[in-house]
Each structure stands twice: as C-alpha cells, then as structure tokens.
Amino acid sequence: MNQDDLSDIQSVILYAYKNLPHASYLILSIEHPDLFKQWLSEHLPEVTPSTQKDTSSALNIAFTSSGLENLGLPQDTHEQFSREFKEGIYTEKRSQLLGDIGSNASEHWEWGGKARPTVDAILLCFSETESGLSDLVTHLTYELEAYTSIHPLTTEALYERKEHFGFRDGVSQPGIKGIHTQNSDQLPAGEFLLGHTSAYGSCTPAPGSEHDKSHRYANFGYNGSYLVFRQLEQDVQGFWRYLDNQSSEENDKVYLAAKMVGRWPNGAPLELFPDREPEHFNPNSANSFDFSGDTMGHKCPMASHIRRTNPRATDLGLDEDEAVRSVNHHRILRRGRPYGKPLHSKLLPTSMLKAEDNGETRGLQFLCFNADLARQFEFIQQTWVNNEKFNGLYNDLDPILGARPRPSGPSGDDFSIPKKPIRQRLKCVPQFVTTRGASYFFMPSLSALKQLAHTDTGI
Numbered sequence: 007m008n009q010d011d012l013s014d015i016q017s018v019i020l021y022a023y024k025n026l027p028h029a030s031y032l033i034l035s036i037e038h039p040d041l042f043k044q045w046l047s048e049h050l051p052e053v054t055p056s057t058q059k060d061t062s063s064a065l066n067i068a069f070t071s072s073g074l075e076n077l078g079l080p081q082d083t084h085e086q087f088s089r090e091f092k093e094g095i096y097t098e099k100r101s102q103l104l105g106d107i108g109s110n111a112s113e114h115w116e117w118g119g120k121a122r123p124t125v126d127a128i129l130l131c132f133s134e135t136e137s138g139l140s141d142l143v144t145h146l147t148y149e150l151e152a153y154t155s156i157h158p159l160t161t162e163a164l165y166e167r168k169e170h171f172g173f174r175d176g177v178s179q180p181g182i183k184g185i186h187t188q189n190s191d192q193l194p195a196g197e198f199l200l201g202h203t204s205a206y207g208s209c210t211p212a213p214g215s216e217h218d219k220s221h222r223y224a225n226f227g228y229n230g231s232y233l234v235f236r237q238l239e240q241d242v243q244g245f246w247r248y249l250d251n252q253s254s255e256e257n258d259k260v261y262l263a264a265k266m267v268g269r270w271p272n273g274a275p276l277e278l279f280p281d282r283e284p285e286h287f288n289p290n291s292a293n294s295f296d297f298s299g300d301t302m303g304h305k306c307p308m309a310s311h312i313r314r315t316n317p318r319a320t321d322l323g324l325d326e327d328e329a330v331r332s333v334n335h336h337r338i339l340r341r342g343r344p345y346g347k348p349l350h351s352k353l354l355p356t357s358m359l360k361a362e363d364n365g366e367t368r369g370l371q372f373l374c375f376n377a378d379l380a381r382q383f384e385f386i387q388q389t390w391v392n393n394e395k396f397n398g399l400y401n402d403l404d405p406i407l408g409a410r411p412r413p414s415g416p417s418g419d420d421f422s423i424p425k426k427p428i429r430q431r432l433k434c435v436p437q438f439v440t441t442r443g444a445s446y447f448f449m450p451s452l453s454a455l456k457q458l459a460h461t462d463t464g465i
C-alpha cells in the first residue's frame with residue numbers, strides 16, 4: 007500500500023472518524039443521473055481521502071448496484087461485481103439466511119426493500135460539531151433535492167461511546183497490514199479493499215482490472231470496498247426487562263447481560279474479568295485474549311455475541327493456529343453509530359428500566375466494510391449469529407441479534423451459560439433487535455468516482 011493508494015481510498019473505510027462524533031447518512035434515489043453526475047464531478051474535491059486526517063468534517067459516498075447502472079456503468083464492468091452485491095440484500099434466499107424474516111422482513115422496512123424508492127447511493131456526512139453537521143447536510147440537501155429523492159438517517163453520539171443497551175462499542179476491530187501498525191490484530195489489505203492481496207495470498211477480484219488501460223472504466227474496482235448498511239432498532243426496555251425478570255441475588259441483570267455480550271458495560275472482556283466489572287482496566291488489554299483457555303465457555307459463553315462474531319482461537323474444534331486462520335477469513339471493519347435519544351443519559355440499566363417510554367425509537371446504524379460479502383458479513387450473520395447449533399450449542403441464536411421466532415426447526419430462544427456443576431439456561435429469549443432498513447453498497451476509490459462522474463458532455 008503506497009501513498010497514491012491512500013490518497014485514492016475513501017477515508018471512512020480505513021478510519022472510524024472518532025474525532026468527528028456527529029454524523030448523518032443521506033440515502034439517495036437518483037432521478038436525473040446526468041445532473042447527479044455533474045454534481046459529483048463538481049464535488050469530487052470534497053470527498054474525503056484517507057490521507058486527509060485532521061479535518062473538522064468529512065464526506066464519503068457509495069453506490070448500490072442499481073445506482074452504478076443508473077449512472078451508466080457499462081455492462082462489461084458491472085457484471086464483474088460480486089453476485090451478492092448485484093442481487094442486493096433482500097432477495098428471498100438472502101433474507102432467509104440473514105434473518106430478515108418475520109418482523110425483520112423487507113416489506114416492513116422504512117427504506118430499502120422492494121416496495122420503496124430504489125436506493126441508488128448513500129452520502130456519509132461527518133462533523134466535529136452539531137452545527138457543522140447541520141450546515142453540511144443542509145447544503146447537500148439544498149443542492150441535491152431537485153434531482154434526487156433523499157431519505158436522511160440520523161445518528162446520536164452516546165455517553166462514553168456506548169450503544170443503547172449501555173455497552174461500550176468499537177472495542178475490537180481488525181487493522182490492515184501496513185496501515186494500522188499499532189493494532190496487534192492485523193489482516194492483509196485484500197480482506198477489505200478490492201484489488202489487494204487477501205489472507206488467501208491471492209488478489210481480491212476488482213471489476214475493471216482486466217479491461218485494457220484505454221477503457222474508460224479500467225481498474226474501476228481497485229481501492230474500493232463493499233459497504234453493508236443495516237438500520238437495527240433496539241428494544242432497550244425489552245432487553246433490560248427480560249434480564250431483570252431472569253435475575254437473582256447470585257446473577258444480577260448486568261451479569262446476565264454481560265454474559266450475553268461477552269464484555270462488561272465498560273468494555274472489559276469477560277475472558278479476563280469473569281466475575282465482576284473492573285472499575286478500571288487497561289484499554290490496551292481489551293483484546294488480549296483468544297478464548298483458548300476457556301474451551302467450555304465458563305468465562306465467556308459460546309453463545310455470547312462477541313464469541314460468535316469473532317470466535318478467535320476456538321473455532322469448531324480446529325487446533326488454535328488453524329482456528330485463528332479460519333476465523334480471520336470472516337472479519338469485518340465495523341463503522342456503526344447509534345441513532346435515537348438514549349433512555350437515560352448515562353445508560354444506567356436501572357434508570358433505563360424506569361424511564362418513561364415516549365414511543366421514540368432507537369438503535370444502531372450498523373455499517374461494515376469487507377471485500378467479500380458472502381465470505382465475511384454474510385458468513386458471520388448466517389453461520390455464526392443465526393445458527394442454533396453454533397459451536398456445539400443446540401437451541402441458542404446470538405442473544406443480542408438473533409431473529410426469533412424461527413420459521414422452522416428449533417426456536418433458537420435459549421441462552422446457555424456454562425457453569426459448574428450444571429449450566430444455567432435462560433429460556434424464551436425474545437428478539438431485541440429488528441431490521442428497519444438495509445442495503446449493500448460499493449464505496450469506490452476517488453479515481454473510480456472520477457470515472458463515474460465523467461459525462462459525455464466532457465464535464
């Protein structure tokens with residue numbers, strides 16, 4: 007990865023913009039593609055590259071498969087995108103495997119899905135201040151509304167970078183070799199960027215890489231990444247009410263919730279602090295564990311959210327090194343942010359339980375980047391999150407994310423906490439998270455944006 011690549015890659019792929027706590031996402035349906043291309047060509051310098059670090063605001067842009075077609079990407083380039091991307095997130099088969107069924111089904115979504123205006127693109131807007139974000143969004147909306155229909159999505163920065171259930175988020179994140187050099191958990195760039203070498207040692211397919219250099223869309227996919235966007239509503243009171251009902255003197259609600267997540271509310275891992283939440287812990291040790299000393303899940307249950315979404319060195323009975331290698335083929339770069347007002351400003355469980363629910367909704371705008379939708383995001387969601395038989399379990403889905411009730415087979419509504427002499431089993435776990443909108447996008451490099459913005463009138 008050289009400097010030219012860094013100035014070509016859109017910044018949000020590589021950096022989470024922790025210094026820009028305010029964000030909004032504009033979902034676009036493009037009604038006049040030529041006018042949109044003209045807008046894009048004029049605003050290319052405002053799209054934030056990875057070399058631009060100390061900015062007070064940032065703008066990134068990505069497109070759906072239909073958006074790329076709508077903007078005139080020719081068939082010979084478009085067909086080289088992956089099947090999952092071209093089909094989109096809500097085909098019948100994909101909805102089944104992702105758990106977008108029942109109350110999660112696309113016909114109930116607020117955006118995306120068949121019955122809505124087609125989603126073509128997304129603008130990701132970030133700012134240091136609330137007023138800066140409002141200026142950016144107002145300006146973009148004013149410019150674009152004449153030729154696109156816009157569905158704005160908000161975010162809400164919560165206390166101590168937590169999410170709505172009250173747990174610290176963004177603690178574990180893989181780094182990219184040669185870029186995130188401080189991160190001890192680094193993967194090859196091709197796991198997240200098209201056209202680079204992946205963990206298999208081969209080049210991740212990039213549309214346009216086989217075109218002749220003179221082709222207008224030569225190397226179109228290089229330095230781009232697939233973006234998964236899911237608006238996930240959280241039933242915060244439902245979560246804490248259920249745990250409150252299940253709690254006892256020995257196992258209070260926070261202990262049970264931590265067992266479900268795999269970390270304590272402050273982000274401390276159960277693997278290192280199995281009995282209680284430490285008041286202080288060294289954030290550098292937040293990922294110094296691999297579950298290898300806890301094969302039975304006595305510290306961190308197999309069924310917990312973090313153990314399912316990254317089983318580290320304990321995957322399916324493989325030896326440790328092989329397990330890590332195998333698990334590392336299914337990693338994602340998460341860029342999610344909460345939305346909606348919190349039930350309590352400091353997200354304290356007892357206060358959230360007592361808070362008056364005024365009907366406002368809240369949740370997570372889940373975003374992640376990966377180079378292979380099937381092998382990374384979809385694998386995690388299908389084979390780990392929504393699998394009752396994950397790693398020797400029988401009837402446990404991911405306690406946080408699982409889609410219940412199941413249409414067939416086991417109901418998946420148990421949560422098993424391994425213990426000596428016998429395990430504790432929580433029954434009838436309700437669904438706490440519901441999909442409210444979703445789409446697959448492709449975030450092109452800056453050079454590909456230029457190719458896309460080019461119009462026949464020479465702009």
Ligand code: N7H
Nearest residue numbers: 169173174175176177178238267312315316370386406439
């Ligand atoms: Fe998850 N939560 O609050 O319980 N997640 N997540 N997630 N998640 C993580 O390590 C949460 C969702 C992953 O490497 C933490 O940042 C909620 C989806 C992965 O150790 C917490 C929602 C997918 C990891 C949460 C949600 C994932 C992870 C611990 C939805 C992918 C890292 C803090 C509303 C399909 C695992 C941290 C590792 C961690 C929560 C969604 C995946 C607290 C509430 C859809 C890979």
